[in-house]
Amino acid sequence: MTSRYLPLIDFKPDLRSAKGTRIQRGLALRVLRIITLILLDAMSLTLAWKLAIFYGTPLDSPWTERSSFQLLTLAVAIGMMAAQGLYEAGIHRRNYARLIKAVSLSEFFLLLIAFLYEPSRYVSRSSFILFWLFSVAFICVARLSFDVATNLVRTKGAIRYPVFLITDAEDQQSSIRLIEKENCYNLMGVAEASSLDRYKRESTLEFLRNQGIVEAFVSWNAIKNRLYISWHFMSAGITLRILPTEREVLPPKTVLWMIGEVPCLTIPAPIIAGSDFWVKRGFDLCCATILLLLLAPIYLLISLLIKLDSPGPILFKQKRIGLHCKEFKIWKFRTMVANAEKLQASLEAKNEIKDGVLFKLKDDPRVTRVGKFLRRYSLDELPQLFNVLIGEMSLVGPRPLPVRDVERFQTTHFIRQEVLPGITGLWQVSGRSDIENFEDGVKLDITYIENWSLWLDLKILLKTVSVVLQKTGAY
Known part of the structure; x- marks a missing residue:
């Protein structure tokens, strides 16, 4: 009769069973770290207690006379710090705000225990306050010293x-x-x-x-x-x-929270939705107006130089893809010969952007003599302040690209078209023309969108001035 059961060798062991009993790798180093931190905290608390009693108002109390109460003080404080995760690896032990919170809570519990145990005989108020201040100071200094010493040892290749x-x-x-x-x-x-x-x-x-x-x-x-x-x-x-x-790409400002015991991601809503954007738009309008008035003489000078250098119009208008993939005309000072767009097809084979989405050529033969100077200092972009005034662009945002480039987009690239394009952006201040891969530029645009704030816009504007003056990656 055929057996209903398969041979034992055909069965694999339970997924959860290990091939032999093993201690977790690196456990000894982790235990040594925890023991060292506990000893440092205990020494800091002991020193804080003794100094508080010495400098505080003297008061006869079992809390100052019996060592058992000092041990209780250590146990409560260290237990509270352990509960706050301050003996875990990485950034957890360096969370000084949580460290101060844990020490303060332990002091509160000690005060509560003392009141319930012996309400009329405890340490003086001055000693209690001094103990709290000394505890916070000594523990933070000890943790900082531990981190500095650990980093120095690790730079030598040890305890890694x-x-x-x-x-x-x-x-x-x-x-x-x-x-x-x-x-x-x-x-x-x-x-x-x-x-x-x-x-x-x-x-x-x-x-x-x-x-x-x-x-x-x-x-x-x-x-x-x-x-x-x-x-x-x-x-x-x-x-x-x-x-x-x-x-x-995770949504911006994502916060981890719990529904019961299940971790979930949430995006908190601002108190006044969209207020930051309207502040940004107001800032754009004010800056564009002021800059146009201040730079009027430079506009006239550049126009004269372009006219004297080569035949053709002063301004160059080109179709670009802007917000929500809508076409608009971007304004620039002309830096190329009049028939530059017709000549591009013959130069596609020399494109220096590896994936071919953008078209960049370092020694582009279509660029005029004045055009090279204007491009080197990004002066050709100045007419785009008019685009900012009429709401087609912002001072800071992803650069609007020509139709030819957007036609080669993949689906993931279109996220950059959901915000107002800018005269300058994170891409431009992180390498400008030196970026050879379009994907690297898109990552910078997405980083900007994810982390956008008014402060980030201001930093990009300030860095743009530095990049332009240094002529970084410009051609």
């Missing part, structure tokens, strides 16, 4: 965690830069996302175990079966850190 990166090829450089910002990792290697495919997972995990990897940084897109992969990393004792992909 060996880590490994698994991500798509196009995201590797940005992920490496992100990991290197945190001065506590030794990047032992990089692999492509395919290393976590179904038939390669076991060999990849075995390699990481043999290399002694403590943490693995894996991009979100690299994990095809997230639950399966996370269990295998946990079973191997390796901490899994999932990196967000740059291609997935």
